Amino acid sequence: GIPEIVIDRLPLYVRALALLATNGQEIISSKELGEELGVTPAQIRKDLSYFGRFGKQGSGYNVAQLLDELREVLGLTQRWSMALLGVGRLGRAILSYGGFGSQQLHVAKAFDSDPAVIGTEIGGVVVEDVKNVAASLKALPVEIAIVAVPPSAAQPVIDELVAAGVRAILNYAPIAVRVPPGVRCRNVDPVVYLHAMTYYLKSDTRG
């Protein structure tokens, strides 16, 4: 298959191309696209070569066309329903997150274990009891779950989601979780981003 690190870059290409398209740019070279993304032009050409023959050497890529092709590669021609687990501080912020709307992503269900939260409507979604997650996803399946529960609850709830057929998990809890082969899991870990920056703060010797 295609190396995972290549797949991980594609959404960055899509985001950059979408911004260029909004600004009315029609053609872009691999050099210019590389500068936008901090990637060499050779890397751009190599990444794209996995998915077909885009652009003619020397005349650049057609922005709108490349954008359409990559959206199709990423499965963005359909809308993806998501379940949110944990409707606390972070969960409520995710329910009103403005970044999902135009990106074919939509939080369709939300689950919590707190009786005071279950049954309330937040961000247009009625919060369900996490005890019913299997039955609820049987009736109306989702492929993606976002996990915003306390760290101690993360693994048990992910096990239940996997058993209920969820194949992709975005985990915000600061704990290493295990998923079986065939299930994708990504951790949103601010510490990794921050530590990649302290390197520069230190070595810049701002002392």
Next chain:
Amino acid sequence: GIPEIVIDRLPLYVRALALLATNGQEIISSKELGEELGVTPAQIRKDLSYFGRFGKQGSGYNVAQLLDELREVLGLTQRWSMALLGVGRLGRAILSYGGFGSQQLHVAKAFDSDPAVIGTEIGGVVVEDVKNVAASLKALPVEIAIVAVPPSAAQPVIDELVAAGVRAILNYAPIAVRVPPGVRCRNVDPVVYLHAMTYYLKSDTRG
């Protein structure tokens, strides 16, 4: 200098090595470390070669020693104070985030623009008026800021932070922000993680 993509991988090595050290593992091969991280053994050796001569060919790396060396490379021998901008739903979740404590990261200050929030103490920090951010950071500087304000407020607040001497920004708002050279900025963008997963959901043709 060292390619940014290499620096971005180091915190993942530190996290994996720290987990191994807690489990009492003393030696690890580049092959085994690679399997933990989804990186080839050759890539591990190449990345580490930028920072010194670790481990003897064939006998693996000493986990505790490599961990210490990489922590030093990343500037994790000191504690970094951070300022939080925006103490709403996400901001409050960040103030009580358990993942910073053991990672040399600490939210020392918090700012908001809402009079109802300014002056209150949340997660051990008294919320200050964002109008005073320059004066507050002059008196007690921080190097890192976490931005959890609405998208429309993100760029103006980042401009003020940069003017006040902040050199590293972790931005949670779904908007492309600009920073001058010499300032690091990372975006926490759940959409990029999710789109990298829809690729597999689609091409697995779970149909």
